[in-house]
Each structure stands twice: as structure tokens, then as C-alpha cells.
Amino acid sequence: xxxxxxxxxxxxxxxxxxxxxxxxxxxxxxxxxxxxxxxxxxxxxxxxxxxxxxxxxxxxxxxxxxxxxxxxxxxxxxxxxxxxxxxxxxxxxxxxxxxxxxxxxxxxxxxxxxxxxxxxxxxxxxxxxxxxxxxxxxxxxxxxxxxxxxxxxxxxxxxxxxxxxxxxxxxxxxxxxxxxxxxxxxxxxxxxxxxxxxxxxxxxxxxxxxxxxxxxxxxxxxxxxxxxxxxxxxxxxxxxxxxxxxxxxxxxxxxxxxxxxxxxxxxxxxxxxxxxxxxxxxxxxxxxxxxxxxxxxxxxxxxxxxxxxxxxxxxxxxxxx
Amino acid sequence: xxxxxxxxxxxxxxxxxxxxxxxxxxxxxxxxxxxxxxxxxxxxxxxxxxxxxxxxxxxxxxxxxxxxxxxxxxxxxxxxxxxxxxxxxxxxxxxxxxxxxxxxxxxxxxxxxxxxxxxxxxxxxxxxxxxxxxxxxxxxxxxxxxxxxxxxxxxxxxxxxxxxxxxxxxxxxxxxxxxxxxxxxxxxxxxxxxxxxxxxxxxxxxxxxxxxxxxxxxxxxxxxxxxxxxxxxxxxxxxxxxxxxxxxxxxxxxxxxxxxxxxxxxxxxxxxx
Numbered sequence: 001x002x003x004x005x006x007x008x009x010x011x012x013x014x015x016x017x018x019x020x021x022x023x024x025x026x027x028x029x030x031x032x033x034x035x036x037x038x039x040x041x042x043x044x045x046x047x048x049x050x051x052x053x054x055x056x057x058x059x060x061x062x063x064x065x066x067x068x069x070x071x072x073x074x075x076x077x078x079x080x081x082x083x084x085x086x087x088x089x090x091x092x093x094x095x096x097x098x099x100x101x102x103x104x105x106x107x108x109x110x111x112x113x114x115x116x117x118x119x120x121x122x123x124x125x126x127x128x129x130x131x132x133x134x135x136x137x138x139x140x141x142x143x144x145x146x147x148x149x150x151x152x153x154x155x156x157x158x159x160x161x162x163x164x165x166x167x168x169x170x171x172x173x174x175x176x177x178x179x180x181x182x183x184x185x186x187x188x189x190x191x192x193x194x195x196x197x198x199x200x201x202x203x204x205x206x207x208x209x210x211x212x213x214x215x216x217x218x219x220x221x222x223x224x225x226x227x228x229x230x231x232x233x234x235x236x237x238x239x240x241x242x243x244x245x246x247x248x249x250x251x252x253x254x255x256x257x258x259x260x261x262x263x264x265x266x267x268x269x270x271x272x273x274x275x276x277x278x279x280x281x282x283x284x285x286x287x288x289x290x291x292x293x294x295x296x297x298x299x300x301x302x303x304x305x306x307x308x309x310x311x312x313x314x315x316x317x318x319x320x321x
Numbered sequence: 322x323x324x325x326x327x328x329x330x331x332x333x334x335x336x337x338x339x340x341x342x343x344x345x346x347x348x349x350x351x352x353x354x355x356x357x358x359x360x361x362x363x364x365x366x367x368x369x370x371x372x373x374x375x376x377x378x379x380x381x382x383x384x385x386x387x388x389x390x391x392x393x394x395x396x397x398x399x400x401x402x403x404x405x406x407x408x409x410x411x412x413x414x415x416x417x418x419x420x421x422x423x424x425x426x427x428x429x430x431x432x433x434x435x436x437x438x439x440x441x442x443x444x445x446x447x448x449x450x451x452x453x454x455x456x457x458x459x460x461x462x463x464x465x466x467x468x469x470x471x472x473x474x475x476x477x478x479x480x481x482x483x484x485x486x487x488x489x490x491x492x493x494x495x496x497x498x499x500x501x502x503x504x505x506x507x508x509x510x511x512x513x514x515x516x517x518x519x520x521x522x523x524x525x526x527x528x529x530x531x532x533x534x535x536x537x538x539x540x541x542x543x544x545x546x547x548x549x550x551x552x553x554x555x556x557x558x559x560x561x562x563x564x565x566x567x568x569x570x571x572x573x574x575x576x577x578x579x580x581x582x583x584x585x586x587x588x589x590x591x592x593x594x
Binding site for chain 2: 071076106
């Protein structure tokens with residue numbers, strides 16, 4: 001459902017907030033939904049679930065490895081466990097447990113990282129997760145999701161609960177612009193063409209989707225028709241959407257709030273290389289740790305706003321000619 | 322179906338022979354820590370646990386997790402002797418060979434009757450707590466047993482889970498520490514001292530029982546005491562002998578991770594007549 005009208009930034013809920021609210025809805029619908037949290041429930045927003053379903057909420061304390069293990073055990077007992085903490089701690093400290101206790105035995109575990117990327121802001125680099133997409137995608141059989149806004153989060157959390165198998169969902173701290181109408185349909189592994197375009201494709205996810213849409217409108221005024229593809233599922237990738245975009249436009253930009261060394265960009269580039277090679281540019285974090293600051297200031301300073309996406313598009317379009 | 326002590330002892334001897342033969346055939350593996358755990362695993366599968374090998378996914382079954390996954394031979398031999406369909410006795414000697422269901426460490430992809438894939442130390446108790454909490458939510462009376470190595474409790478995650486087990490009052494979990502005193506690099510006390518083990522579990526809020534882990538009546542008594550203990554989980558600290566049952570393997574660090582040679586297999590089997 002491409003966006004036809006002029007896109008205007010209207011802030012919606014943070015994706016972590018949408019996650020927390022959706023968990024409560026799921027909890028009401030299915031008694032097998034259980035939640036584990038590692039002393040961050042007031043930040044990950046699993047606190048809503050904890051208040052309504054205290055018996056199905058397990059406070060694990062500051063012990064992410066143990067939390068992932070317990071959640072995997074709950075899955076083996078037939079529950080649908082959501083284990084949540086900041087992405088920075090959850091994916092790194094719980095990685096080995098995700099690998100051995102969930103990925104390898106194909107356990108029905110759901111892991112939700114919040115406060116992902118540098119947009120956590122003031123807390124600084126120790127809390128900033130700029131590598132967890134790479135780690136998540138290296139877990140065999142995991143589905144890896146990165147929603148753009150509250151509508152996407154609500155839909156993808158529901159799809160994750162319904163999916164049989166391990167899932168990681170990347171959410172963020174700040175409020176983000178509303179991208180989708182409430183009735184937008186989502187499907188795991190099926191990208192959404194948010195903006196139609198024929199000169200270049202921008203493949204993007206998370207809070208960069210809104211920035212890419214804004215960039216496409218600036219570019220349109222310059223006579224560049226940019227297609228914006230929301231790759232909300234990082235794994236498994238929608239290979240056909242990537243191939244078609246590369247073949248039809250002949251130039252591609254990938255933008256993400258993540259290290260460019262190992263995130264969405266390299267995964268998309270692999271598909272492009274295999275199917276329809278074309279010039280590509282990458283917007284993301286370039287081999288650095290960020291710093292404290294307000295989220296907007298950081299996104300601006302580290303090159304993750306519409307201006308940066310547009311610049312990458314101009315560069316890649318020039319290479320095409 | 323409960324068995325007499327004599328019957329259980331006879332099964333233990335068969336399991337020890339299986340362990341020697343299968344690790345000997347594999348030319349690799351961990352015989353020492355398999356032999357130390359024989360009485361406990363046999364008692365659980367042949368006497369104490371409510372399980373049905375013909376119905377391995379029975380929802381109300383008791384669960385056993387071998388957190389010290391390198392002792393896979395004892396688990397494979399016991400499950401084979403117990404008659405699970407996916408652990409045939411005839412295949413035990415394919416241990417660690419390409420295509421065998423008897424993988425180097427327990428792997429649910431190959432043996433669905435297993436409760437967990439293990440091998441990375443420190444994780445089994447967390448899994449056990451999750452399974453036990455799930456059973457409690459469902460109102461099931463089943464219990465979850467998890468065997469840890471003594472060296473394994475050097476892993477930090479074990480103490481994260483010990484804290485959580487007491488905090489959440491997971492009294493349907495029993496941790497059993499196979500305290501044989503030896504890990505890969507040598508004697509535990511020389512690698513990283515873990516004593517006093519029972520006191521540590523007590524300090525973390527667990528009921529702890531110390532027993533001779535080769536004494537079947539003592540194991541039975543401890544399991545009954547654990548089941549009768551409400552409001553907190555129980556840890557059985559089982560003092561055992563690495564390589565138990567084979568004179569030249571007993572208390573010998575070499576046999577933590579080295580298989581017996583063909584000559585050693587022959588000698589061991591003579592001792593296990």
C-alpha cells in the first residue's frame with residue numbers, strides 16, 4: 001500500500017510502547033503467553049503485562065543469560081515466552097543461550113530487544129545496540145524483525161507470537177513518526193513498498209523508514225523517483241522484492257540504524273550480488289561507537305536522517321549514469 | 322516401574338559396560354564423568370521418575386536434563402536400556418559417528434525424546450526452571466531433574482539460575498551436582514575451587530542434601546526428601562568417583578575426556594563382569 005499523499009511527520013508511540021501494549025492484548029487472548037524481564041520492565045514496557053498477568057510474568061533480575069534459558073525452558077513446556085530487555089544487553093549477554101537453547105533445538109522463543117540503535121540517546125554507547133541485528137541473523141532459524149512504527153510493531157509482535165519458532169524483534173526507545181495506516185497488512189518475510197519509484201530503490205527498516213520516505217519526497221522535487229522498501233523482516237529477507245527493485249531501478253541505497261559492517265545492508269547486498277547486481281550505497285553507523293545526546297541530535301550527527309539518505313541516493317544515481 | 326536395588330545394580334553394570342564399549346568404539350568422548358553419574362541416572366530413569374518410554378512426550382512426565390552434556394554416553398545408555406524408540410541399543414556403538422543419533426553431546430534434533438540439547442555448560446538449570454515454571458502454571462505435578470557437573474558450577478549462569486530458583490520457589494526442580502572432583506584440566510580444587518558446594522546452594526536459598534552418589538538407597542532417600550521439600554528447590558550434592566567401576570579409570574583425570582584404548586576396553590569389561 002504505497003503512500004500516495006504527501007508524507008508528514010506525525011509522531012506516534014515508541015515501538016517499545018507498542019510492543020508492551022500488544023503483549024497485553026496477546027495475554028488476554030492466549031493464556032500461554034508468558035513474559036520474562038531482566039529488571040527493565042518499566043523501560044521495555046512489559047510492565048503492562050506484569051500488572052495484568054502477575055502469574056505469567058517472571059522477574060528474572062539482572063541476569064540476561066539466565067532469562068533466555070528460563071524462557072527457552074518455558075517454551076519447551078508449551079508456553080509462548082517473550083523475553084525482553086535492552087537489545088544491547090539481551091543479545092550480547094544472552095546470545096550463547098539463544099544459540100544453544102533456542103536456535104539449535106528450534107525452540108519457540110520470542111526475544112524482544114528494546115532501546116536499540118543510537119536513538120536511546122543520553123545513556124550513551126554502553127546501552128546502544130548497533131550490532132544485534134548481525135548477531136540475531138547469525139542464529140540459524142531465527143526470524144528477525146525490525147518494525148518502523150507502532151502499527152508495524154503491533155502487527156509484527158502478533159505475527160511473532162503466531163509463528164512457531166524463535167523470533168527476535170528490534171524495537172526502539174523514542175517516539176517515532178507514524179508510517180502506516182492502522183489497517184496496513186504485514187507478513188513475515190514480505191517487504192512493503194512504502195513509496196513507488198523507478199530510478200532508485202531505498203531499502204530500509206526501523207526508524208529510518210520515515211526518513212527514507214521524507215528523502216524520497218525531496219528527491220521527487222529534484223526529478224529522482226525513489227522507491228522506498230520497508231524491509232521489516234531482516235531474516236528471512238524478501239529476496240524477490242530486492243531482486244525486482246535492483247533489476248527495475250538499477251541503483252540501491254540501504255539505510256539502517258546499525259553498523260553498516262554487518263546489518264541489513266550487507267544482507268541485501270548479498271541478494272543483489274546474487275540476483276541483479278547494481279551500484280549500491282549504505283547509510284548507517286560506520287565502525288564507531290556514538291556518544292550521549294538527545295536522540296535527534298545523535299541521528300543527525302551520525303548521519304541517520306532524511307538528508308543523509310537523500311545524499312546517498314544522489315551518489316548512487318550518479319554512479320548509475 | 323520401581324525396581325529392587327539388585328535389579329538397579331544390574332542395570333548400572335550394563336550401563337557401565339555400554340559406556341566403555343561406546344566410548345571405546347568412538348575413540349573419543351567422556352567416559353569418566355559418564356561413569357560417575359551412572360547410579361543417579363539409572364535410579365531416575367528406572368525407578369524414581371514418572372516417565373513412559375513408549376510415550377516420551379506425555380505432558381505429565383517428569384523431565385531430566387543432562388546439563389553436563391559431555392556425559393552423553395551415560396544418558397544414551399540409560400535411555401537405550403529403558404527402551405525409548407529413538408535410542409536403540411544396537412546403535413550405541415555408533416556414538417559420535419557421522420549420521421548417528423548418538424551425537425557427541427545430546428541433540429534433540431536426533432533424539433526427540435531428549436528434553437534438551439546441551440553441551441555448553443551452565444545452561445541446564447535455567448532450562449529446568451523454565452520447564453518447571455511452565456508445569457506449575459499448568460497445574461501439572463511433574464518434576465524436573467537437572468544434573469550438573471562440579472566443574473560446570475564454575476559458570477556464572479548457574480548462580481544466576483540458583484538465585485532465580487529460590488526466588489521463584491521452584492520446588493518442583495531438583496539440581497543434582499555430580500561432585501566427582503575432576504574436570505578437564507585436572508582436579509577441580511586445582512583449577513577453580515568450588516567448595517563448600519552444599520553451603521553455596523544453601524546460601525542461595527536452596528535445600529541441600531549431601532550423599533554418596535553411588536549409594537542407590539541414599540539417592541532414593543534424597544529424591545524423596547527433595548519431593549517433600551516445599552517452597553524452595555533442592556540441590557543434591559552427590560559425592561562420586563570419576564571413572565567409577567573401572568579400577569584404572571577411577572579418580573584419573575585422563576579419563577575425563579579420553580576414550581579407553583581397545584586394550585583398556587577389554588580390561589574394563591573384565592572388571593565389569
